[in-house]
Amino acid sequence: MRQGRLIATGAMLAFCLFALWQSLLLSLTDRLGPGPGFFPFWLALIGVVLALALLFTTFREPAAPAADDEVRILPYGAGGMRWLAIVLLMAAAAAAMEVVGFRLAMLVFNAALVIALGERRWWVIALFAVGGSFGVYYVFTHWLDVLLPDGRIWS
């Protein structure tokens, strides 16, 4: 936990330092008053101070027992596999959606996700996958006027 918090705070410090540098590339003031860089500059500066203070206080904290499940930050075991399945399938669906469109991308996503999460009845998987892709597409585009991606291969 402590190590994770140190890494996360370090990342936030890097983010604030980057924002500080970027804000200095913008004008801090102009003839009308504060410029586009004014607010981000002061915010990033405050962020740097806070991140350093947090790093210092976290560093002084005693380390928690490493074997404690509650303090494990990254997913692991069977739960970790489910976690990974959700992330990878979401990423794959987002990448595929531009090419194959919402319907096909979500058809595969739904089927793969419920299988990865333990469903084995093929007819339930098929029904859910079709309903959650073609069915949802129909409802949102025809009834709710929400535009969803059709995909490059169809256009």
Add this chain to the structure above:
Amino acid sequence: MDALHHLLAGFAAALSVKYLLFALVGCVLGTLIGVLPGLGPAAGTAILIPLTFSLDATGAIIMLSAIYYGAMYGGTITSVLINVPGEAASVVTCIDGHQMARQGRAGSALGIAAIGSFVGGTLATVALVVVAMPLASLALKFGPAEFFALMVAGLCLVVGLAGNNMMAALLMTVIGLLLALVGVDPVRGAPRFTFGVEELYDGIGFIPVVMGLFGVAELLLAAEKRQIHMVEAELKSWMPTAAECKQSVGAIGRGTVVGFVLGLIPGVGAIVPTFMAYVLEKRVSKTPERFGKGAIEGVASAETANNAYANAAMVPLLALGIPSSPTIAVLMGAFIINGITPGPFLFQEQPALVWTVIASFFVGNVLLLILNLPLVGLWAKLLKIPFSYMCAGVLIFCVIGAYGLKQSLFDVWVMLGFGILGYLLRKLDFPIAPAILALILGPMMEKSLRTTLEISGGSFAIFLDRPVALTLLAVPVIVVGFLLFKPRSLAPLRESDVE
């Protein structure tokens, strides 16, 4: 008198078939979201935004508000039946509610929760009618300096409730504010932090970020844990007995007052009023030893305070434009999506909308009572939905919500990225609520500050010349100062307890 006239006109609109239907759908979906463990009101409201894309502004806000307070009630069902709070505010209900279920009094617990929620929500809405308009009139006298100070005060109150995590909460607020600055500068129109990426010119979308931080992150956390199995509780009757109702009258009254007063303070999450109402009830009880063993007053006080808080939290949003919690921030996002800026001008510029929405709160409370009392058994059955289908279903809505707003797949990636970030931040005990509020308030804060400084010719001394702004800026200094140097005897309140 003016308020009453507007409210009656609001009722006329809110009772039209169209808006009644939106409120009904919102209440049903909200209760469903509340029932499903792991999905809180913030995530639920965010993921269901796509359903409102085709609605007019009034209809969209009526439906989303109904989802919000429906979710606040729905969490009760799981708290009572399986000892798992559907959302954080229902944690306190578990204490006596589940004990009652184990004694075969689940129906009474759920019945009194529905009645308490109805009374608390309705009385809080009456108070909202009385308080909101004078508060908005007062806020109309505010200049940019006062608004800036008000937003700083609101954010600092949220930070103050992070307890031991206050430094992390402050840092998260700054990160949220910095993320809010991505896009075109609202004053000069210059692009900032866009790095030539076209999609970033509009800024980082609030809705994809909220969907990621709450919806996707909550699913990732749930996926890691073991599945929850429902323990069938016996539902002999859904109505509490006359004796139980009599026992709960005082608790409902006190819960309403506690919930409403705390709902007015930005940053006080829903769990604080429920906890305080429960503690108060135990203190005033002649038999405090019954608490924790199935005391119906424990359920009544917590649930009443919960819904009174939910309705009262709309006051700072409608009258001042300040969201007091992430869920209210999502509702504020819905206002903005529909081209409406919540705040004091709302009562002048959109009286029909705001009073119809307020009237719909009354209607929604009645609908929730009708829905929840007889349908408790049906809601309980929803707990049997396997996690795999719930997870896939929620992710479908997240994808549609993230994409549908701007028809941008970039926003789907933003949602996924923030989902992973939200998962890690929760694991590391970094508070997310301040970042969410900062993200939505950031552009307005910057605009107010820069306008103030343009008026003063760049001098911060303008804040010293404005007593209201100075007082409001003193609030965060006092809160943060007190919490940094508070006596050791005061137990810290962690952010995880707040949202």
